[in-house]
Amino acid sequence: MTASQTDLPPQMWAEALPDDRPVLVTGAAGFVGAFVASRLLAAGKKVVGLDNLNAYYDPALKQGRLEWLLPEAGFDFRRMDLADREGIAALFAEHRFAHVVHLGAQxxxxxxxENPHAYADSNLTGFLNILEGCRAVKTEHLVYASSSSVYGGNRKTPFRVSDSVDHPVSLYAATKKANELMAHAYADLYGLAxxxxxFFTVYGPWGRPDMAYWLFTQAILEGRPIKVxxxxxMLRDFTYVDDIVESVLRLVPRPPKPDPxxxxMNPDPGRSWAPHRVFNIGNSRSEKLMDLISLIEEATGREAIKEFLPMQPGDVQATFADVSxxxxxxxxxxxxxxxxxxxxxxxWYRGRNAG
Known part of the structure; x- marks a missing residue:
């Protein structure tokens, strides 16, 4: 099983990464991280992949993703928790990474x-450890995952990076906004680009089983009701994983420069006098949840048994990315x-679960 599912544009980004040091990819056994690592390896780059293989969802899925990566020349896997301060510092000292793609998070x-402390450990303490590692070895560019969740209670769509994101409606969103603020502080203090x-609702083969498209597909094929x-x-900007990965990799060799x-007096939240930028990565379409269900019904050849429920705490009614x-x-x-x-x-799901 290869990671790529579609024909992707030429790998111009690979030519812009001449440094022979490995790229650090955190969350390398995760959905997006595994695809990013696979594409880097296919382009002849060395990768150190870090993941703690936690049980937030079935670790067998993470092991399955690792099975594409472990045989690849140039891949070095480290099982480590982001909150391991000494371990992260030692890893940076060992490899002195020029480029870091930080996709690991809770x-x-x-x-x-339900479990707020897991987010403080991974998304706050863990992110601080990555920032400190980058600062210590003078990393040329840190690319890190934020989330469309930072737009929180915003109702004006499409969401633009110039919009204020000061009203989160979940702790997860708050930790991702905190990551942006922490990265900006390090960009200003230490020149860390x-x-x-x-990211806007990433989906595709090898995806996450806690996401609606997976839960709906699984329930429909098993003849169980789906929770709507x-x-x-509800409207979501669903973004296919290959498009996410292509966007990430094109940005890796392009560290931001200070905006002169x-x-x-009129600050734009998406830009800075420091070498820090924020981008939306979404499909620029806000799709109806019921249309998603219809597409799954068509693809499975089965009708969903729908259980309609109220909005859940922490959810937002709509997401819609401006990616200009x-x-x-x-x-x-x-x-x-x-x-x-x-x-x-x-x-893919049927193939993996056949028999």
Whole structure:
């Protein structure tokens, strides 16, 4: 099983990474992290992959992703927790990473209500350890995952990186906003070039089993009801994993520079006088939840048994990405339609769970 599911644009980004030091990819056994690591390795780059293989969801899925990576020349896997201060410091001292793609984190909006301390350990303490590692070895560029969740209670759409994101509605979102602020502080204090990526509902083969598209597919194929929150009145900007990965990799060799025209009297939250930028990575389409369900029904050939429920704490009614800043920076924007991505996922899911 290869990581790539579609034909992707030429790997111009690979030519812009001449440094022979390995790229650190945290969360390397996670959904996006495994795909990023696989593409780096396919381009002839060395990768140190870090993951703690926790049991937030079935570790067998993470082990399955690692099975594509472990045989690859140039891949060095380290099982380590981001909160391991001494371990992270030693890893940076060993490899002196020029480029870091930080995708490891405790994910999940609803789980952050049940287990808040896991988010403080991984997303705050763990992120601080990564920042300190980068500072110590003078990393050229830190690319890190933020989230569309930072837009919180915002109702004005599409969401733009120039919008205020000061009203989170979950602890998970608050930790991701904190990551952006922490990275900015290190950019200002130490000149650490860093780029935050606000991912919008990533989906696709090898995805996360806590996400709606997976839960719906699994329940429909097993003849169980699906839980449809807010009585189906939900919209999401679903972004196919290959588009996410292409965006990430095009940004890795492009560390942000200070904006000489930054107006401190009228500050733009998406830019800075320091070498720090934030980008949305989404499909620029807000899809109805009921349309997602219809596509899964069509792909499975079965009708869903729907259980309509109220909005859950921490959820938002709609997400919708403006990616004009991303497109201007790397000449690429996600474009895989849901009508193509969902059948690919369902085909993969059936293949993995056959028999």
């Amino acid at each position: 994910a999940g909006v609803r789980y952050s209500i 860093s780029t935050g990526l606000r 929150f807010n009585n189906g009145d 025209d930054f107006d401190r 800043a991303l497109e201007a920076e790397v000449d690429f924007a996600p474009a895989t339609p849901l009508s193509e991505g969902i059948p690919r996922f369902v085909e």
